Amino acid sequence: MAASAGDACGGGGGGGGGVGGRAGAGAGAAAEARFISSAKGKGLFATKSIRKGDTVFVERPVVASQFLWNALYNYRACDHCLRALETAEENAQRLLGRSSQVLPHPEQCSIRKDLHQQCPQCQVTYCSAECRQSAWEQYHQVLCLGPSREDPTHPLNKLQEAWRNMHYPPETSSIMLMARMVATVKQAKDKDWWIKVFSQFCSKTANEEEEIVHKLLGDKFKGQLELLRLLFTEALYDEHLSRWFTPEGFQSLFALVGTNGQGIGTSSLSQWVHACDALDLPMPQREQLDAFIDQLYKDIEKESGEFLNCEGSGLYVLQSCCNHSCIPNAETSFPDNNFLLHLTALEDIEAGEEICISYLDCCQRDRSRHSRHKILRENYLFTCSCPKCLAQADDADVTSDEEEEGEGETDDAELEDEMTDV
Ligand SMILES: [Zn+2]
Ligand SMILES: [Zn+2]
Ligand SMILES: [Zn+2]
Numbered sequence: 001m002a003a004s005a006g007d008a009c010g011g012g013g014g015g016g017g018g019v020g021g022r023a024g025a026g027a028g029a030a031a032e033a034r035f036i037s038s039a040k041g042k043g044l045f046a047t048k049s050i051r052k053g054d055t056v057f058v059e060r061p062v063v064a065s066q067f068l069w070n071a072l073y074n075y076r077a078c079d080h081c082l083r084a085l086e087t088a089e090e091n092a093q094r095l096l097g098r099s100s101q102v103l104p105h106p107e108q109c110s111i112r113k114d115l116h117q118q119c120p121q122c123q124v125t126y127c128s129a130e131c132r133q134s135a136w137e138q139y140h141q142v143l144c145l146g147p148s149r150e151d152p153t154h155p156l157n158k159l160q161e162a163w164r165n166m167h168y169p170p171e172t173s174s175i176m177l178m179a180r181m182v183a184t185v186k187q188a189k190d191k192d193w194w195i196k197v198f199s200q201f202c203s204k205t206a207n208e209e210e211e212i213v214h215k216l217l218g219d220k221f222k223g224q225l226e227l228l229r230l231l232f233t234e235a236l237y238d239e240h241l242s243r244w245f246t247p248e249g250f251q252s253l254f255a256l257v258g259t260n261g262q263g264i265g266t267s268s269l270s271q272w273v274h275a276c277d278a279l280d281l282p283m284p285q286r287e288q289l290d291a292f293i294d295q296l297y298k299d300i301e302k303e304s305g306e307f308l309n310c311e312g313s314g315l316y317v318l319q320s321c322c323n324h325s326c327i328p329n330a331e332t333s334f335p336d337n338n339f340l341l342h343l344t345a346l347e348d349i350e351a352g353e354e355i356c357i358s359y360l361d362c363c364q365r366d367r368s369r370h371s372r373h374k375i376l377r378e379n380y381l382f383t384c385s386c387p388k389c390l391a392q393a394d395d396a397d398v399t400s401d402e403e404e405e406g407e408g409e410t411d412d413a414e415l416e417d418e419m420t421d422v
Pocket of ligand 3: 326
């Protein structure tokens with residue numbers, strides 16, 4: 001996996017706050033979604049000229065949820081916005097398995113424990129009063145387990161247990177994202193408004209949906225999907241949404257999340273590293289600090305491997321319209337250490353031009369057209385016709401030995417790379 005804790009977050013951020021309210025991109029977004037064709041669906045286009053390095057927009061997801069194994073393994077995150085809750089030092093200590101580790105410059109850690117809050121009924125933790133309130137107003141009244149948080153026979157716990165047993169790390173999705181969708185509609189006064197929000201996400205044919213479910217659940221997917229549907233129904237049935245609980249509707253919901261879910265990664269440690277990088281230090285201290293951080297990451301990799309971040313996924317209305325290119329002109333990141341997605345221009349983009357991100361990580365992008373197409377077809381069910389692919393259309397349709405070896409990786413790992421390359 002290409003993502004390291006250092007990739008997770010840029011500068012800025014800080015305590016809680018400012019992440020309540022409804023979904024959507026911030027005011028002044030320099031892009032809008034437009035319908036391209038029935039074959040290509042929607043795309044994202046610049047509404048004004050954008051300079052390289054500019055933020056195209058910052059977007060809040062309509063729903064987001066931490067991955068279940070990630071949470072179980074004590075990657076502590078805000079139950080609403082996924083902000084990491086450990087201090088940078090605690091984060092380093094856990095990832096190193098070494099409780100004596102001390103970090104220099106502790107004042108550069110952005111975690112504000114004094115702002116953290118718990119749900120008084122079930123004790124899940126939020127980074128701020130705003131997040132607790134947003135969650136309560138949107139979905140948590142339906143999903144709060146109250147005193148049953150540890151009760152394995154509670155329908156929501158049975159559902160999560162079943163999901164964990166079907167979907168091991170590296171994780172790419174969570175059944176709780178779907179549960180939050182249902183809970184959001186159940187709680188809403190204006191149910192039709194929310195149903196419309198969710199219906200904007202790209203939909204697939206029944207055959208394509210089956211491929212996506214197969215991809216997420218493996219070869220025994222039909223039986224597993226039915227088991228999940230029964231548990232999902234037991235935990236969450238609502239007559240306003242009865243279609244989502246039918247076998248066809250449940251498969252569609254599953255495919256919607258599988259196709260549109262965007263990976264989110266947050267890390268206290270990487271926030272601290274970025275803040276340290278920005279410090280104005282005399283040369284000897286700078287070299288010493290850089291060497292310390294390099295060694296820290298090496299030690300963490302030995303102990304924890306690739307699993308450095310709090311990870312989850314979310315549904316973003318605008319970002320989900322962004323098509324793939326093997327030579328993208330924009331990229332997504334989570335520099336605020338929470339679920340706020342920043343789309344940043346990698347090139348100058350003219351007004352009217354399509355804005356594309358890459359669904360492949362940088363290593364995958366450097367592979368042959370044949371290899372790229374194989375990954376995109378298997379994970380995203382389309383054939384890329386970006387300028388790079390068109391230019392390479394006449395290349396021999398074979399891969400080098402080295403690339404064939406690369407393809408021995410599991411497909412889940414490839415999907416995971418994309419999902420969490422933050
Ligand atoms: Zn939060
Ligand atoms: Zn609660
Ligand atoms: Zn391409």
